[in-house]
Amino acid sequence: MKHLSYSDKAVFLDDETADLLLEYTGLLAAERGGDTVTVRAVAQDGNEVHLTVVLNAATSMAGESTNSDMVPPSNAVAVEYLREKIALIRTPPVARPIDESGLPSLPRLDGEQG
Template sequence: MKHITYGQKSLIVGDDAASALLAYAAAVARHRTGDHVTLMGFAADGNEIEATLVLDSGTLIISESVRTSVSEPDNSAAVADLRERTSRLDNPPAATDGDAVGGEQTLVDPY
């Protein structure tokens, strides 16, 4: 499990959720964009919570390992979504120009 510090708040999530969150936060910063993510976790008082984090190029997140006997919250769908979002940012699909002459499509440089 990992202890995530975000601003003045913290939560505990599973290793996969923490890893996916940090990878996505780094991708958001690299691409100078913003987004928000929601994860299930445990607050500092031990209560189970749903936390929404806003990410942008200035987001500071710390992940630290923690030992606990509590089972990690289920973030499997969120982890899959975060990995997909990270992949889309880092490997955007090539855009095509549907108005190409002769039915051929040409690639459009997104930058």
């Protein structure tokens, strides 16, 4: 579990989600992009919360390990989203030419262009 500081808030969440949030934030900052992500976490008062974070070049976020034995809430949906977004930044899709109809040109099954 990690202790994540964001703005004037601090929450506890699972290691994977915290690590992915930090990685995605760094990539967005380098790309001058932005996004909003909501994760489930545990607030400092012990209550489970939904934390929505705005991620961009101005985001100030830090994660640190903890020795707590508390089990943080699952973030399977957020983890999947973060992994997809990170993959798109690291390996963007290939651009395809547009034909006269304005639709992307797709290869034919017989191997010929068209």
